[in-house]
Amino acid sequence: MALLEVTDVHTYYGNIHALKGISISVAEGEIVSLIGGNGAGKTTTLRTISGLLRPQHGSVTLNGEDLHQYKAHQLVSKGIAMVPEGRGVFARLSVAENLEMGAYHRNDKDGIADDLKRAYALFPRLDERKTQVAGTLSGGEQQMLAMARAMMSRPTLLLLDEPSMGLAPVLVELIFSTIADINKEGTTILLVEQNAHMALQVAHRGYVLQTGEIVLQDSAKNLQRNAMVQKAYLGID
Amino acid sequence: MAQLDVRDAIRKGLLAGVIALGLSVIGMVEAFDQRDVITDVFSLGQLLLFAAPAVVGFLVVKGRDIRAYGPALISGALAGVFAAIPIFLLLMLTLIYPGLRAQLVNVSPTLIGILTFGSGQIVGGLLLTAVMGVLGLVGATTHVIPDRISDPLVLGVGWTLLIGVLSEVLLNILRPLLPRGVLRFLFGTKGITLVTAVILLVLITVGIAWWRAQGRERYQKRIAARSAVQVANARRTSLGAGLLLLLVLPFILGTYLTEVVDNVGLYVLMGLGLNIVVGFAGLLDLGYVAFFAIGAYMMGILTSQGDLGVGGISFWLALPICVATSTIAGIILGTPVLRMRGDYLAIVTLGFGEIIRVLATSDLLKPVIGGAQGILQIPKPEIFGFTILQPQHFYYVILASVFLALFISSRLRDSRLGRQWMSLREDEDVAEAMGIHLVKTKLLAFGIGAAFSGLAGAIFAARLSSIFPHSFNLLISINVLSLIIVGGMGSLPGVVVGALVLVGLPELLREFAEYRLLLYGALLIAMMLRKPDGLWPSPVRRRELKAEEQEKLMMQAEGLE
Numbered sequence: 001m002a003l004l005e006v007t008d009v010h011t012y013y014g015n016i017h018a019l020k021g022i023s024i025s026v027a028e029g030e031i032v033s034l035i036g037g038n039g040a041g042k043t044t045t046l047r048t049i050s051g052l053l054r055p056q057h058g059s060v061t062l063n064g065e066d067l068h069q070y071k072a073h074q075l076v077s078k079g080i081a082m083v084p085e086g087r088g089v090f091a092r093l094s095v096a097e098n099l100e101m102g103a104y105h106r107n108d109k110d111g112i113a114d115d116l117k118r119a120y121a122l123f124p125r126l127d128e129r130k131t132q133v134a135g136t137l138s139g140g141e142q143q144m145l146a147m148a149r150a151m152m153s154r155p156t157l158l159l160l161d162e163p164s165m166g167l168a169p170v171l172v173e174l175i176f177s178t179i180a181d182i183n184k185e186g187t188t189i190l191l192v193e194q195n196a197h198m199a200l201q202v203a204h205r206g207y208v209l210q211t212g213e214i215v216l217q218d219s220a221k222n223l224q225r226n227a228m229v230q231k232a233y234l235g236i237d
Numbered sequence: 238m239a240q241l242d243v244r245d246a247i248r249k250g251l252l253a254g255v256i257a258l259g260l261s262v263i264g265m266v267e268a269f270d271q272r273d274v275i276t277d278v279f280s281l282g283q284l285l286l287f288a289a290p291a292v293v294g295f296l297v298v299k300g301r302d303i304r305a306y307g308p309a310l311i312s313g314a315l316a317g318v319f320a321a322i323p324i325f326l327l328l329m330l331t332l333i334y335p336g337l338r339a340q341l342v343n344v345s346p347t348l349i350g351i352l353t354f355g356s357g358q359i360v361g362g363l364l365l366t367a368v369m370g371v372l373g374l375v376g377a378t379t380h381v382i383p384d385r386i387s388d389p390l391v392l393g394v395g396w397t398l399l400i401g402v403l404s405e406v407l408l409n410i411l412r413p414l415l416p417r418g419v420l421r422f423l424f425g426t427k428g429i430t431l432v433t434a435v436i437l438l439v440l441i442t443v444g445i446a447w448w449r450a451q452g453r454e455r456y457q458k459r460i461a462a463r464s465a466v467q468v469a470n471a472r473r474t475s476l477g478a479g480l481l482l483l484l485v486l487p488f489i490l491g492t493y494l495t496e497v498v499d500n501v502g503l504y505v506l507m508g509l510g511l512n513i514v515v516g517f518a519g520l521l522d523l524g525y526v527a528f529f530a531i532g533a534y535m536m537g538i539l540t541s542q543g544d545l546g547v548g549g550i551s552f553w554l555a556l557p558i559c560v561a562t563s564t565i566a567g568i569i570l571g572t573p574v575l576r577m578r579g580d581y582l583a584i585v586t587l588g589f590g591e592i593i594r595v596l597a598t599s600d601l602l603k604p605v606i607g608g609a610q611g612i613l614q615i616p617k618p619e620i621f622g623f624t625i626l627q628p629q630h631f632y633y634v635i636l637a638s639v640f641l642a643l644f645i646s647s648r649l650r651d652s653r654l655g656r657q658w659m660s661l662r663e664d665e666d667v668a669e670a671m672g673i674h675l676v677k678t679k680l681l682a683f684g685i686g687a688a689f690s691g692l693a694g695a696i697f698a699a700r701l702s703s704i705f706p707h708s709f710n711l712l713i714s715i716n717v718l719s720l721i722i723v724g725g726m727g728s729l730p731g732v733v734v735g736a737l738v739l740v741g742l743p744e745l746l747r748e749f750a751e752y753r754l755l756l757y758g759a760l761l762i763a764m765m766l767r768k769p770d771g772l773w774p775s776p777v778r779r780r781e782l783k784a785e786e787q788e789k790l791m792m793q794a795e796g797l798e
């Protein structure tokens with residue numbers, strides 16, 4: 001059984017039918033990427049999984065447990081962490097304070113200290129900027145901080161919403177290699193991206209989302225070779 | 238560089254003059270003339286009037302790096318003279334058009350007397366211009382003579398004047414301690430005597446000069462040479478001394494001043510509560526007075542021995558009930574505004590505050606809470622057979638409450654809940670994505686904040702023995718919010734400092750009462766310009782503002798590339 005199982009989910013914004021029956025499954029230890037253009041419903045999918053939006057129909061389960069019995073704030077302790085689109089760091093707090101915030105619901109001081117060390121090891125740049133105010137970090141550094149903070153809650157499933165958005169190519173490489181590192185250390189990742197090229201390089205499997213529907217799903221290798229994907233998302237004719 | 242900028246001097250001078258004119262025609266100068274700074278020599282009104290040319294004389298030279306005597310003194314004097322012109326014109330206008338008072342009610346013969354030193358409009362007006370010119374010159378002179386002389390002198394004058402202004406407070410404190418003859422020598426009828434002023438000026442100036450010259454160095458050497466144990470001891474001693482001082486304060490201050498301190502204390506209590514809502518959680522609440530009112534009315538209903546009292550129970554039993562009621566009211570009023578943010582939240586809470594006030598005056602609730610007549614005959618609290626009657630007694634009740642509130646606030650700030658509030662304040666969306674329960678977090682802020690205010694209201698009711706709905710107006714919410722802003726958002730010492738400045742000072746200078754809002758406005762504008770993070774900012778907030786500057790600099794740097 002997969003870790004995360006999204007089955008036939010329909011989500012609405014008022015009258016707008018944003019997700020029209022989506023099914024996704026993510027097995028433990030995988031990186032799965034969800035690619036699609038602007039407005040395809042990628043963010044909506046993640047918000048539905050993390051409980052910030054309620055689907056009209058369909059189910060989301062983690063380890064077989066139905067997630068919709070929980071409120072959004074309870075899901076963090078169930079092991080789901082989300083890094084929202086556009087980074088979302090506490091701009092006026094320092095890097096260290098942002099990270100501490102990520103562990104706010106935990107009580108184990110030693111564990112938190114360990115995780116802080118781990119976070120700084122994953123993102124050495126943050127280590128150099130512990131006391132800097134997050135708002136003054138560069139875009140890439142803010143993305144790293146948001147990811148590091150999400151890791152502070154020790155998630156089993158990490159949801160990333162367009163981590164490469166607006167970043168310089170060098171930083172995109174760095175972010176994606178860190179995503180692979182995080183995954184190697186045992187965290188399952190669902191990655192939402194418009195940058196299909198990078199997303200499919202690091203992912204094991206992928207889904208293609210178009211106007212609220214999954215139109216394609218396959219291993220990342222096959223998707224990279226798929227003519228439709230090449231044309232629409234990889235810019236290859 | 239060392240040039241004379243005539244236009245600048247004239248412009249700033251005129252600006253100062255308009256301010257002096259404004260203070261005169263709104264009646265402030267006349268009202269403040271009632272209080273002498275130096276008996277029969279110099280009144281507070283005159284201080285207000287003549288501060289303008291002296292300050293502007295100082296300012297026109299400041300930062301212009303005029304080292305040469307000539308240009309500096311000329312610009313100072315010029316600015317001073319021009320600071321007199323608006324008032325001079327007013328004086329001339331009163332000559333041409335004697336009916337002016339019909340339009341400007343405050344332009345009374347008394348005011349004209351003050352402005353002209355009692356020597357008629359023309360002679361007096363010229364005299365005033367001359368005096369202001371000289372004051373401008375004096376202001377400018379401080380830049381020309383070496384700092385080591387001018388700094389102590391300026392500070393000496395400043396402190397002497399401040400002591401003069403607050404002479405009533407000093408007199409109150411010293412009266413029981415010193416023999417009458419000495420007091421009569423030191424204090425005049427309405428201020429310090431000229432002799433005292435001169436002595437103070439000399440002592441303070443020489444003292445500061447000595448301190449600057451060598452005292453500070455010696456002191457720092459001694460501090461640096463201390464061992465860790467000595468440092469710890471010194472800290473413990475000063476802490477103990479501070480606590481002791483707080484405990485004996487009512488005996489030093491006497492009844493009137495203790496009452497002022499009591500008032501400050503109640504505002505500190507409310508400030509600490511609102512600080513949780515606004516400072517910690519970032520929820521702008523403008524209806525905060527509602528909980529103060531609820532606490533007060535609850536105390537009235539539960540303990541009053543009049544017709545409206547239902548409980549007749551003791552103050553101490555009623556106190557927790559009042560706090561609980563306010564907390565519940567905080568949560569109830571918080572629930573409908575959970576989805577609102579920023580300005581909308583402010584508007585809705587403003588409405589709630591008004592609803593409570595209207596309800597209090599309404600006929601609907603008159604049988605329960607007395608309508609406009611309020612609730613009377615609220616008994617003074619008793620403890621072990623001792624009745625808490627005097628302001629000095631209430632002082633200890635309030636002091637204990639403030640300490641409790643300070644303790645709770647500081648523990649909350651550093652707790653998990655405090656962090657949740659902080660993340661809520663920083664970014665609601667990120668907080669939610671991080672798994673923070675927004676509803677619970679917000680309601681806890683509203684509830685705990687309301688509890689402090691309810692406590693203040695309950696004590697307030699018992700202290701006054703009666704409550705009337707007009708005591709619970711919007712102005713209280715504004716006062717409390719202002720004191721938090723002035724003290725520094727989210728800072729606990731800031732709340733105390735803010736309450737002392739915004740509540741304590743105006744009470745000491747009762748002439749201010751009428752101009753209180755003017756003072757608030759001026760102070761808030763000055764704060765936004767000079768010290769936007771408050772008088773005693775919290776570390777986070779201080780850094781935030783620095784970060785914004787940094788960001789601006791970074792953006793400018795990027796723009797240049």
Ligand SMILES: Nc1ncnc2c1ncn2[C@@H]1O[C@H](COP(=O)(O)OP(=O)(O)O)[C@@H](O)[C@H]1O
Pocket residue numbers: 013016018036037038039040041042043044045
């Ligand atoms: N808060 C909202 N209210 C109404 N419609 C929304 C809202 N958020 C997103 N949508 C709509 O839902 C669709 C999917 O949006 P989204 O999930 O943000 O796309 P993506 O993240 O793939 O760019 C879009 O058509 C968008 O306009």
Ligand SMILES: [Mg+2]
Pocket residue numbers: 042043044085162
């Ligand atoms: Mg999106």
